[in-house]
Amino acid sequence: MLNTISYLANVGFYFTKQHRKGLKLLTFILLSLSFFAGECLSPAPTKFTITFNSNEGSAVASITVTSGNKATKPTDPTRANYVFVGWYKETELTTAFNFDTETITANITLYAKWAITYTVTFNSNEGSAVASITVTSGNKATKPTDPTRANYVFVGWYKDPELTTAFNFDTETITANITLYAKWAIAVTSIAFDKTTLSETYIGKKIQITATVSPANAANKYLTWTSSNETVASVTTDGLITTLAKGDATITATSKDGSKISTSVTVNVGPYFYIPDANFRNKLKGIAAANKTSWFSNIDDKENVLDITKANEFTGTLDVKSSDIANLSGIEYFTAITNLYCYSNQLTSLDVSKNAALTNLWCNSNLLKSLDVSNNVDLTILYCNGNQLKSLDVSNNVDLTTLWCFSNLLTSLDVSKNVRLKTLWCNENQLTSLDLRGMRSSSVSGLKITTGGAGTNNSGLTSIKIHKSVGIITSAVNTELKEVKKLATSVQIDVYDGEGTNASPYTHSICDYNPDTGDEATNPRACK
Incomplete structure (x- = not known):
């Protein structure tokens, strides 16, 4: 078409202005026709055929796919006693075809891959019916819901009618048709x-x-x-x-x-509580009689069972000393007593955590290996000497004025929080450290660390901490410190000069103290 137009221009035709306008129109028409003809006469897109070889399965129709497009996956074929695995590119069934990603660029035949299946049949042996299941070869079977049988309990599935070999659904794979047999046991009714x-x-x-x-x-x-x-x-x-x-x-x-x-x-x-220790029970009966009351009742199969309500109401002093008592169980119900005298017995344990009103506790001369007085915050006097205590925590007992803990097995003692403490006897122990900073009153009159005892008597002491107001002012304390220096020759006595609630913190100065001279300034270590 373009050649025709060029020819007309070259043959020598001459046009007027009007003719040139017509020529332009003709050119436009001829170009449009040329484009239209090219579009209509271009070759059709290429299409390819996918053929499906179902390998003895149900037939699957071929499909046609435009070149470069993806094929739509057909409905899976079926085959008796087999499960369909997928479509593969070659007869050897090694390379799977991926319908989601692969495009078609040529005719292709896809081949069905199959896996054999087996049937697991369940013989419930007079129990409720259990449906058979189909399992792909080499896979594990899913354990069905247990069958039921009146007055029996299901034990499990077994491989043999004699019920000798159990089948394990968690580990065993299916490689052939199999029948499993239910085993039952006579149930509790x-x-x-x-x-x-x-x-x-x-x-x-x-x-x-x-x-x-x-x-x-x-x-x-x-x-x-x-x-x-x-x-x-x-x-x-x-x-x-x-x-x-x-x-x-x-x-x-x-x-x-x-x-x-x-x-x-x-x-x-x-x-009601039955007091297990007969000596304690009899002692309580005597105290109740002396108070013209009764704390005991006959309950169930027991006589003399403690009425807890009446025990809760009792106030004042409970004196059970020197009664050969080995077990003080039941003391926890006397919640309102203020004084407990249980010394000189055979106690190996003592629980006074429920006796929060106690102000005086005398539990000395027993066989106690531990003592917890953390709940007894109102205690002012504690006699626990003559036991087998290896530790003692009195940090909660800030109102304590008298503490006798001598003749035990204590290795350390801290009374830095006991700012009202006036009398402390801690001799006849195995102390290596002693914190006396809580003893700050000039009225401190009783302190025994090494005097009044025998044996080692705290001779292993290496550290004593004391507040200046006591160590210097109180002659009784100073005298005792001199005795300590004689026995515990390696002891370091530090004097603290400071103020604060519950005797802490001590921030003003720390000095060595020499009880022989009463002058810490002459010691090698300067005040800090």
Whole structure:
């Protein structure tokens, strides 16, 4: 077309102005026709065929795909006793075809890959029916829901009718058709207790519950015992109940065989406590009689059971000294007493954490290896000498004025918080450090560290800390420090000069102190 236009221009035709306008129009028309003809006559896009070889599976129709496009994955074929794995590019079935990413650029045949499947059949042996399942070769079978059978518990699935070899669903793979057989055991159908009511008993009682399991030939007669409130009553694995506090608790026994059979009994614990130590019990009866009252009742199967309500109401002094008492259990219910004299007994332990009103505690001359007075913040006098204590914490007892802790096994003692302390006897121990900074009153009159004892008597002391106001002003303290220096020759005595609540902090100065001269300034170490 363009050649035609060029020819017309070259043959020598001459046009007028009007003719030139017509020529332009003709040129435009011819160019448009040329473009249209080119578009209509361009070659059609290439299409390719995908053929599916289902390898003995159901037929899958071929599909046509435009070159460069992705193929739409057809519906999977089926084949009896096989599961379809996927479409592969070659007959050897080594390279899978990916319909999501691969484009078609030529005719192609895809080949179906199959995996054989096997059937797992379940024989429930008179139990509820369990449907068979199909599993791909080499895979694990999914364990079905356990079957049920009246008055039996399901034990598991076995490989043989004789039920000798269990099948393990977690580890075993399926490589052939298999039948599994249900194994059953005779179930527990009922549990009976020898006691059906346990009303208003006392704290500290032990109650043995005997459970009878039916039928007698049940395969697994073991029971699980539980308490609904273990602060009120605990129970052991063989049904022994121990009552611990006032309140109600339900004791339940449940079969372990899977039948979930259970039975229960409720324990009602009243405000009563049986004093286990006969000497303590008799001493309390005498004190009650002297006060023209009674603290004891006959409850359940016991006589002389302590009435906790009456014990709570008692105030004043409880004097049980020198009574050959080995166990002071029950003292915790005398919550309002202010004085407790329990010295010269056979006590190996003492719990006064509930006796918060105590101001005087005399527990000396026993066999105590530990003593916790952290809750007794109102204590002013503590006699705990003559025991086997290895440690003693009196940091909470800021009102303490007298502390006798001699004749123990203490290795350290800190009374830096005890700003009202006037008398301290800590001799006859194994002290290596002693912090006396709390003793700041000029009225301190009683201090025994090494005097008045025998044996080593704290001869291993290496450090004593004391406040200046006591070490210098009080002659009794200074005299004792001189005796310390004679016995514990390696001891370093530091004098602190400072003010603060509960004797701390001591920030003003720290000096060596020489009780022989009474002058810390002459010592080698300068005040800091």
